[in-house]
Amino acid sequence: MNSVNTDDQTLLEIDDLTVAFGDGAGSVRAVENVSLSVAAGEIYALVGESGCGKSTLAYSMLQIVPQPGRIIGGDVRFRGRGMVTMSKRDLNALRSAELAMVFQGAMNAFNPVVTIGTQVDHILQAHPEVFPDPKEGRNHFEHLLELVQLPPKRIWKSFESQLSGGMKQRVAIAVALLLQPSVVILDEPTTALDVLNQRLVIDILKDLHRDLGVTIVFVTHDLAVVAEVATRVAVMYAGRLVETGTVEEIFKAERRHPYVEALINAIPSVLDVGLTVEPIGGAVPNLADLPAGCRFAPRCGLAEEICQHTEPPLLGDDGGHLVACHVVNRNAVPMEVSEA
Numbered sequence: 139m140n141s142v143n144t145d146d147q148t149l150l151e152i153d154d155l156t157v158a159f160g161d162g163a164g165s166v167r168a169v170e171n172v173s174l175s176v177a178a179g180e181i182y183a184l185v186g187e188s189g190c191g192k193s194t195l196a197y198s199m200l201q202i203v204p205q206p207g208r209i210i211g212g213d214v215r216f217r218g219r220g221m222v223t224m225s226k227r228d229l230n231a232l233r234s235a236e237l238a239m240v241f242q243g244a245m246n247a248f249n250p251v252v253t254i255g256t257q258v259d260h261i262l263q264a265h266p267e268v269f270p271d272p273k274e275g276r277n278h279f280e281h282l283l284e285l286v287q288l289p290p291k292r293i294w295k296s297f298e299s300q301l302s303g304g305m306k307q308r309v310a311i312a313v314a315l316l317l318q319p320s321v322v323i324l325d326e327p328t329t330a331l332d333v334l335n336q337r338l339v340i341d342i343l344k345d346l347h348r349d350l351g352v353t354i355v356f357v358t359h360d361l362a363v364v365a366e367v368a369t370r371v372a373v374m375y376a377g378r379l380v381e382t383g384t385v386e387e388i389f390k391a392e393r394r395h396p397y398v399e400a401l402i403n404a405i406p407s408v409l410d411v412g413l414t415v416e417p418i419g420g421a422v423p424n425l426a427d428l429p430a431g432c433r434f435a436p437r438c439g440l441a442e443e444i445c446q447h448t449e450p451p452l453l454g455d456d457g458g459h460l461v462a463c464h465v466v467n468r469n470a471v472p473m474e475v476s477e478a
């Protein structure tokens with residue numbers, strides 16, 4: 139398991155955030171009343187099955203929620219500055235200086251008709267404030283390519299079509315780091331890769347964190363990756379947070395959300411001893427037709443009467459390990475409604 143950086147300076151705060159797609163009766167809330175905070179130096183994982191709202195939450199961190207999505211409640215703060223009402227100009231400045239994203243399917247992120255080097259030069263020309271001397275910027279990019287284990291000279295002259303999927307993913311990571319952001323957000327960085335490239339990307343994320351000190355937020359459905367890379371975890375289910383805590387708290391805790399328990403049991407590689415794999419029965423509910431009460435109740439072996447009609451609050455202890463489950467929390471005292 140990984141240690142948590144003791145520098146608890148908060149960089150990114152999600153405060154009671156709600157993001158909706160569509161209007162009126164057809165509207166769904168992909169993210170609902172989510173609060174969490176990411177401290178400098180963390181590797182923060184957003185986890186959950188497909189459709190739980192992870193990507194939407196990640197996009198919210200940069201204020202790039204795609205249409206017809208919009209933030210209808212709460213705020214996102216970077217170093218204490220509210221981003222939801224920030225001017226476009228300030229947002230752009232903040233994004234290029236502090237926040238970068240590697241999108242899901244980064245393989246198609248490049249312009250196919252110009253070389254990678256030319257694309258990097260364009261970024262450097264657009265941001266002379268970061269590297270007044272473009273040579274310095276190029277040297278930095280070469281260094282980043284070395285960190286992502288790619289040959290700088292060859293990559294500089296390459297067109298996208300000359301790179302494998304795994305190489306493109308790593309070039310996309312290097313490009314995201316070009317302007318020396320404080321935080322890089324990666325959406326499913328290992329998902330589209332074969333096993334060898336997944337392994338490589340996991341190692342590279344750890345190296346980048348160690349060598350550059352960059353704060354990493356990544357979206358994944360793979361708890362095995364979380365166990366190996368992350369320091370802190372937020373687990374989402376049907377748009378809501380169901381559990382947050384350090385990696386140790388999530389994997390070792392006795393008080394754990396049944397959904398997280400099920401995710402862990404579905405992935406034997408993250409377990410200490412050889413328990414059998416148990417796929418999670420059922421599916422994430424349609425956000426337009428949510429069950430009353432706990433959203434996980436229809437799939438939950440622990441569900442009781444209260445779970446059928448009352449949404450469980452996220453409750454925690456002083457350590458910040460929070461769980462939203464009536465049954466699991468019943469005997470854990472003292473507890474208070476709290477933010478992650």
Ligand SMILES: Nc1ncnc2c1ncn2[C@@H]1O[C@H](COP(=O)(O)OP(=O)(O)OP(=O)(O)O)[C@@H](O)[C@H]1O
Pocket residue numbers: 159166167168186187188189190191192193194195204205206207359425
């Ligand atoms: N562009 C969109 N238009 C309409 N609804 C959307 C759009 N994007 C997301 N949603 C809604 O938000 C929900 C959550 O989507 P999101 O992509 O954030 O989930 P996710 O957990 O990242 O899933 P995945 O791993 O499949 O990307 C979707 O199930 C859908 O209901």
